Amino acid sequence: xxxxxxxxxxxxxxxxxxxxxxxxxxxxxGRAEITLVDRNPTHIWKPLLHEVAxxxxxxxxxxxxxxxxxxxxxxxxxxxxxxxxxxxxxxLTLAPVLDEDGQEVLPARTLPYDELVLSLGSVSNDFGTxxxxxxxxxxxxxxxxxxxxxxxxxxxxxxxxxxxxxxxxVVGIIGAGATGVELAAELYxxxxxxxxxxxxxxxxxxLEVHLIEAAPKVLPALPExxxxxxHAELERLGVRVHTGTRVTEVTDAAIVTADEQRIEIDLGVxxxxxxxxxxxxxxxxxxxxxxxxxxxxxxxxVDDERxxxxxxxxxxxxxxxxxxxxxxxAAHQQAQRLYRNLLARLEGKxxxxxxxxxxxxxxxxxxxxxxxxxxxxxxxxxxxIEGHLAKFFYASxxxxxQRAIHGMLKTGLMVVVDGLNRFLKPRLKLH
Numbered sequence: 001x002x003x004x005x006x007x008x009x010x011x012x013x014x015x016x017x018x019x020x021x022x023x024x025x026x027x028x029x030g031r032a033e034i035t036l037v038d039r040n041p042t043h044i045w046k047p048l049l050h051e052v053a054x055x056x057x058x059x060x061x062x063x064x065x066x067x068x069x070x071x072x073x074x075x076x077x078x079x080x081x082x083x084x085x086x087x088x089x090x091x092l093t094l095a096p097v098l099d100e101d102g103q104e105v106l107p108a109r110t111l112p113y114d115e116l117v118l119s120l121g122s123v124s125n126d127f128g129t130x131x132x133x134x135x136x137x138x139x140x141x142x143x144x145x146x147x148x149x150x151x152x153x154x155x156x157x158x159x160x161x162x163x164x165x166x167x168x169x170v171v172g173i174i175g176a177g178a179t180g181v182e183l184a185a186e187l188y189x190x191x192x193x194x195x196x197x198x199x200x201x202x203x204x205x206x207l208e209v210h211l212i213e214a215a216p217k218v219l220p221a222l223p224e225x226x227x228x229x230x231h232a233e234l235e236r237l238g239v240r241v242h243t244g245t246r247v248t249e250v251t252d253a254a255i256v257t258a259d260e261q262r263i264e265i266d267l268g269v270x271x272x273x274x275x276x277x278x279x280x281x282x283x284x285x286x287x288x289x290x291x292x293x294x295x296x297x298x299x300x301x302v303d304d305e306r307x308x309x310x311x312x313x314x315x316x317x318x319x320x321x322x323x324x325x326x327x328x329x330a331a332h333q334q335a336q337r338l339y340r341n342l343l344a345r346l347e348g349k350x351x352x353x354x355x356x357x358x359x360x361x362x363x364x365x366x367x368x369x370x371x372x373x374x375x376x377x378x379x380x381x382x383x384x385i386e387g388h389l390a391k392f393f394y395a396s397x398x399x400x401x402q403r404a405i406h407g408m409l410k411t412g413l414m415v416v417v418d419g420l421n422r423f424l425k426p427r428l429k430l431h
Contacts, residue, residue: 010119011038014311014331027074034075050183052145054190055429085283122312125273131250136270156200172255172265175272176213189366193428212242276313297353310334362394
């Protein structure tokens with residue numbers, strides 16, 4: 001009798017945690033064939049991309065090669081991009097893989113499955129705003145974060161040349177969610193480091209960051225106490241915060257707002273809103289307007305019990321009528337529930353619904369501060385924290401992710417190595 005084939009498409013935080021658990025439990029023992037599909041050969045935790053974008057985190061040191069990780073943890077890895085789905089034949093098609101010159105490296109392939117999990121994450125939603133796609137940087141992937149970092153370094157270098165006008169480098173960030181807020185703070189930390197290493201003559205006082213948000217406050221999805229505290233800290237750093245401000249156009253040198261304000265910029269970043277990949281609406285499965293797949297509480301597609309979806313690409317209903325928010329902690333919790341549900345399905349047992357439990361929210365403002373709240377168990381009350389305690393809990397989120405995909409021993413060793421690297425290497429990636 002052939003073993004069941006479980007294919008997971010998308011190796012983000014949730015997808016990688018899921019295949020790691022399934023590989024350890026089923027793949028190593030030959031009880032199932034576990035396959036992970038991703039368009040990139042390596043993984044890096046998406047909430048850290050703002051640090052990759054400023055060089056505070058060296059992606060070369062922290063990224064995980066799927067192929068090597070798969071061999072260690074009992075699953076298989078296929079490099080490729082999902083292009084089509086045949087539900088009747090239970091197969092999915094991967095598009096050809098091309099190199100930088102457009103030459104085919106891997107041909108189109110067809111993978112069979114018995115259980116399919118879609119975990120494709122999300123991408124930025126520019127809402128069709130003119131000029132955004134052409135003139136703004138995005139932080140949806142390590143590649144985009146690296147592209148911004150190189151553009152940022154080049155911009156700092158340009159200001160080393162003599163100038164007639166006063167030297168001031170201007171960065172415009174559109175969207176004051178977690179990514180926009182954390183990137184704004186990281187830029188001030190990066191400017192300090194670059195100046196201390198002699199990379200640029202600019203210092204913190206000569207960096208001007210504009211953070212533009214259409215909602216009435218920064219971090220609109222978080223409690224007001226956190227939003228107010230973060231807003232105050234950003235302004236203390238020097239960030240110019242524009243709330244209640246809608247962007248109507250971006251050019252190669254400016255951001256134009258609905259109130260006809262024109263903000264001249266050297267670099268522009270779009271971090272306002274997300275949507276699921278448009279491909280999901282082309283697979284013959286029910287989706288919402290933002291392409292998120294509609295699933296039952298068990299994380300099964302409303303159209304096919306053999307197809308599951310979770311994370312940012314899925315719209316999962318909750319008992320109170322809301323949907324699970326597109327947050328990293330939600331994907332982590334869903335990966336745990338889906339792991340148990342897949343085991344139950346293979347054993348012919350009933351599946352349990354997923355219920356999101358908000359553990360709180362934490363925002364890192366580079367090395368300057370961290371602010372957030374922790375939920376008190378099952379209570380709706382939260383504990384407001386900031387400073388060193390908040391920094392400790394923020395750092396622990398990444399360590400929890402590492403523990404889930406590497407185990408306790410390797411994670412402990414990584415903590416030691418990271419500590420040594422702080423003494424042995426520059427605090428900022430300079431190349």
